[in-house]
Amino acid sequence: MSDKIETRLFVSTDLAAGATVGLETGQTHYLKHVLRLGPGARVALFNGRDGEWIAEIDGIGKGWTSLTLKAQRRPQRAEPDIWLVFAPIKRARIDFTAQKATELGASVLWPVFTERTMVERVNTDRLLANATEAAEQTARLSVPEIRDPMRFEALLEAWPTERPLIVCDETGAGTPIAHVLSEPPFKGGTPCGLLIGPEGGFADRELDRLRQSSFVTPVSLGPRLLRSDTAALAALACWQAVAGDWTMERPDGLDL
Amino acid sequence: MSDKIETRLFVSTDLAAGATVGLETGQTHYLKHVLRLGPGARVALFNGRDGEWIAEIDGIGKGWTSLTLKAQRRPQRAEPDIWLVFAPIKRARIDFTAQKATELGASVLWPVFTERTMVERVNTDRLLANATEAAEQTARLSVPEIRDPMRFEALLEAWPTERPLIVCDETGAGTPIAHVLSEPPFKGGTPCGLLIGPEGGFADRELDRLRQSSFVTPVSLGPRLLRSDTAALAALACWQAVAGDWTMERPDGLDL
Structure with missing residues (x-):
């Protein structure tokens, strides 16, 4: 032994x-x-x-x-309640998104089909396998919940309106992300969601629908175009750093 | 035509x-x-x-x-001056690091061999090809400079001491990254560097050497263990969002 x-x-x-x-x-x-x-x-x-x-x-x-x-x-400890809603992308990069989002502490991974999403099916078992492996390898104490994919309109209908949804707006019309996250309601790690569009961006009517939703806050991720997987991870990292649990010291040893 | x-x-x-x-x-x-x-x-x-x-x-x-x-x-515009110094990792993930770091606006990519770095050679032509392709595809107006790899000690000797170096300290001993970036000398996008260690972490004597360097600021990336490629991208995204050019509105149209 x-x-x-x-x-x-x-x-x-x-x-x-x-x-x-x-x-x-x-x-x-x-x-x-x-x-x-x-x-x-x-x-x-x-x-x-x-x-x-x-x-x-x-x-x-x-x-x-x-x-x-x-x-x-x-011991178990409380983890941030941050949902990542993302338009699915092709296989290697969706695996990657599930792995990295798990390391970065997403509590829920929720695929959404938008008008310009090029992928038609999502293998949620595979998403869960990637998330589980990432949690096992990086000392996380939980595995993100994998939600069943939904169409854009249905997802907005189903969204719990008391939960703020940060939308990474690739048109650049949003407020710089760190400004938004350091103010209420986001400051301090309020449970919320991050929505990332597909490679081709949201359609105009989708952007209109988002801007009309009371729970949506559009944010900007700077002057360079980001691929959607990069945007998802960048937004999650910013959220953890400015509003989430990266604002605290690391609570326990991690030489695993 | x-x-x-x-x-x-x-x-x-x-x-x-x-x-x-x-x-x-x-x-x-x-x-x-x-x-x-x-x-x-x-x-x-x-x-x-x-x-x-x-x-x-x-x-x-x-x-x-x-x-x-x-x-x-x-028109050309000024871009942030942020160097990413990273311990090289195996092929798919080093390609990925070069691509994502380019999207996230790194001005220099500089591989460093630390004691626990498991990779012995770096193909800098391949790094440049990945960075160039990412710049071409994501509307960036420049390509990061690729520096020749150096050993850890030589790199610290060669480091321009007036340039602050943020070290992502996986022992958790650093200050939360957003706190550091929102204060001088980092606030406002002062030219600086980000150093990410290898998967196994820095050796103790490397950490001692870093802590003794006047230009080093150790930061923490939260309570979950991150793979080194994830840490590199997360730190770059946080830098851009809190200190770099993500703090500004997007200056020009990007429907490319």
Whole structure:
């Protein structure tokens, strides 16, 4: 038995001292055949609710792993409530968006089909797999919720109007993003959303619809044209830095 | 002859009304065989000094294109002076870093080899190609300068000490980035640098060396662990939003 923590895994079951946890086929394959772990090896588990736990493998077989929880390694902590709503893009860059948005602390990833969105389907399982892997690899204690894609109009109809929505307006008509984020209602990390349009931009009628929505604040991301994946990550980073939890010191050790 | 601008290309020659410009083999191949353009077609050219010009193809042959400059489309404007110094990472993610950093307005890309950097060589031609393509595609009026890679110690020796260097300190010991950027000397876009460490972090002696350097300011990028490419882009976006040119309204039309 070693004290080394071999990897971090996201699980859905409750985590508490002494509990036994089973893993499914995919994670078992990873532990057994990729990392070549056996009984006695230790991994860290997190579920987005109960913090991070050290777990020891009791047994590992064909498609199953059984572990016992030893001790809590980090407590759960509150995370910013920032939804990223984005027009889906082609495969490599949507994977990338899911990974990076997870590192940057998005709480929800929500694809939206706008008029000029060139992608017609979104594989939400793949989005979740990318988000989960990014959370496991970068010490995050939760995995963003992946919402089912919606059409632009339906999404605005369904939007909770008490939640402000920051729209990255590629026409440059918006207010500089840091100005907006350092003022109410955004200052201090109020739960909100970020909406990023497709590569070709929003259609005029979509922009009109957004500007008429009481919960929308258009922002500008500067004088250079950004690809939509760059805009999503830049806006998220700015939000965390100016309004979110990057305004605080890092609360616990991260030499994982 | 059409009024449509078919593409944007970066060139090194001077640009002025009525001048004739020649393109080399690679760009000719792109115009002739990828875009299938011929005499009369119009493209936009920029060189980082003279703004963006509309140019009409006069002739296109085997390995050469001749164009005449018609009119300036956008004037050159001052761009932020922000150097990105980063530990190189493996191929797909270093390409990505060069592209995204170009969109986010880095003026210099400078690879640095730290103790824990896992990559031993950097293809600077490839970095430049990625930066150039990103500048062409996203309406930027310049291409970042690509510096030759240096070892960590040599880079700190060579660093112009009057230029502040913001170090993204993954130990969490730094001050929150938006706090630092909204105060002197950074506020208002003072020329400076951003240093991002490798995936494994800086070695202890490297951190000591940085903390002893008068020009270094350590900053924190929040409580979640970021991959180094994510950290580079997040820090650049924060710099532009809080201290750089994202604090201004967009100065000219960008429907390119």
